[in-house]
Amino acid sequence: MNPFSYARATSVAEAIRLHRTTPGAHFLAGGTNIVDLMRENVVRPAAIVDINRLPLRDIEDTPEGGLRAGALVTHSKLAWDARVIERYPLLSQAILAGASAQIRNAGTVGGNVLQRTRCLYFYDPSTCCNKRAPGSGCAALDGVNRMHAILGASEHCIATHPSDMCVALEALDATIHIAGHDGTRTVPLAEFLLLPGDTPHRETTLAEDELITAIELPREGYAQHYAYVKLRDRQSYAFALVSVALGMQIEDGVVRSFACALGGVAHRPWRDRAAETLVNGCEASDTLAIERFADSLVSGAEARRGNAFKVEMTRRAIVRAFEQARASEATPAAAGEDASPPPDDTPPEEDRA
Numbered sequence: 001m002n003p004f005s006y007a008r009a010t011s012v013a014e015a016i017r018l019h020r021t022t023p024g025a026h027f028l029a030g031g032t033n034i035v036d037l038m039r040e041n042v043v044r045p046a047a048i049v050d051i052n053r054l055p056l057r058d059i060e061d062t063p064e065g066g067l068r069a070g071a072l073v074t075h076s077k078l079a080w081d082a083r084v085i086e087r088y089p090l091l092s093q094a095i096l097a098g099a100s101a102q103i104r105n106a107g108t109v110g111g112n113v114l115q116r117t118r119c120l121y122f123y124d125p126s127t128c129c130n131k132r133a134p135g136s137g138c139a140a141l142d143g144v145n146r147m148h149a150i151l152g153a154s155e156h157c158i159a160t161h162p163s164d165m166c167v168a169l170e171a172l173d174a175t176i177h178i179a180g181h182d183g184t185r186t187v188p189l190a191e192f193l194l195l196p197g198d199t200p201h202r203e204t205t206l207a208e209d210e211l212i213t214a215i216e217l218p219r220e221g222y223a224q225h226y227a228y229v230k231l232r233d234r235q236s237y238a239f240a241l242v243s244v245a246l247g248m249q250i251e252d253g254v255v256r257s258f259a260c261a262l263g264g265v266a267h268r269p270w271r272d273r274a275a276e277t278l279v280n281g282c283e284a285s286d287t288l289a290i291e292r293f294a295d296s297l298v299s300g301a302e303a304r305r306g307n308a309f310k311v312e313m314t315r316r317a318i319v320r321a322f323e324q325a326r327a328s329e330a331t332p333a334a335a336g337e338d339a340s341p342p343p344d345d346t347p348p349e350e351d352r353a
């Protein structure tokens with residue numbers, strides 16, 4: 001048992017002050033990841049700053065026609081919000097493909113972005129892991145690496161970001177709102193989550209004294225043509241081997257706008273905006289265009305012994321997502337176990353107040 005202090009903040013300013021003035025402090029949101037990490041001795045906070053009383057649980061329309069969700073909005077509340085279902089069904093579908101109803105009721109938007117990798121070695125303090133213990137090595141390089149990255153990895157770390165929600169947020173060009181001692185700032189998710197390089201322990205651009213306050217979605221939500229395809233070992237309660245969040249606008253049979261992000265294959269949701277031009281402007285019936293796009297995305301893949309299968313799996317998942325999105329076949333049931341909100345998947349009492 002590692003002793004730690006506990007403080008409950010009631011305002012964003014107080015949370016930042018407590019975190020800043022207490023060395024080794026960590027924020028606590030839904031606790032579905034940080035508590036596991038503490039139990040496994042992977043993270044040993046000297047102090048916990050509980051942010052659950054902060055006023056960050058609202059989902060609001062923005063003046064620009066987008067949507068802003070506070071950092072403490074739960075997965076369930078966001079996935080079943082009528083505006084999200086209508087305007088950003090890709091996000092709803094991705095969230096419902098993740099975890100379980102119980103975890104979605106507790107887990108928050110901010111915590112989902114900042115959740116740690118599911119690499120087995122990261123969770124086992126008896127092994128070498130540059131992310132947990134910088135400079136110690138990477139046991140996954142020649143170890144069990146079936147779940148690991150094929151894109152953007154380094155010789156120091158081949159871990160993946162495990163989120164489903166973030167893959168959709170990346171395809172939707174979401175931004176992250178941040179508050180800190182020196183004020184507030186907004187950063188695109190694409191720039192917030194980092195690749196491992198030679199500092200895999202640095203996962204985001206969040207400074208020590210900063211807090212995520214919200215995520216924001218722009219107006220375009222690809223409400224007509226979208227798909228979230230998640231390939232995993234079990235149909236429920238399993239992280240993605242490969243996932244694809246794909247949205248497009250089709251006018252007169254032509255793809256006018258196209259966005260595609262991948263999960264389960266890199267240290268952050270993977271998106272190649274330059275390659276997306278291979279599909280933009282093509283006939284929606286042109287299957288060769290999406291195949292060229294898929295080939296281009298995996299052309300830089302570097303596989304290990306255990307995860308080589310992911311290269312072809314990624315290629316096929318992209319094509320499948322495109323076909324689903326084109327036909328507008330996608331429904332929440334297609335991606336996960338949930339076709340409608342089960343009784344235990346509704347926001348907890350305090351969220352509904």
Ligand SMILES: Cc1cc2nc3c(=O)[nH]c(=O)nc-3n(C[C@H](O)[C@H](O)[C@H](O)COP(=O)(O)OP(=O)(O)OC[C@H]3O[C@@H](n4cnc5c(N)ncnc54)[C@H](O)[C@@H]3O)c2cc1C
Binds near residue numbers: 030112
């Ligand atoms: C069995 C299991 C299965 C799962 N399956 C999936 C899955 O299939 N797909 C998926 O996407 N996820 C999955 N998850 C992960 C789950 O989505 C995350 O644990 C959850 O999103 C974390 O949110 P939280 O609020 O509980 O974060 P916490 O555990 O409270 O915090 C996580 C981290 O974020 C920090 N933090 C939290 N909020 C803020 C904030 N606002 N500002 C700054 N720092 C903050 C904390 O200090 C901590 O470091 C699974 C989890 C479990 C346990």
Ligand code: SF4
Binds near residue numbers: 131137139156
């Ligand atoms: S892949 Fe990354 S998280 Fe996993 S053991 Fe290697 S350094 Fe650690």
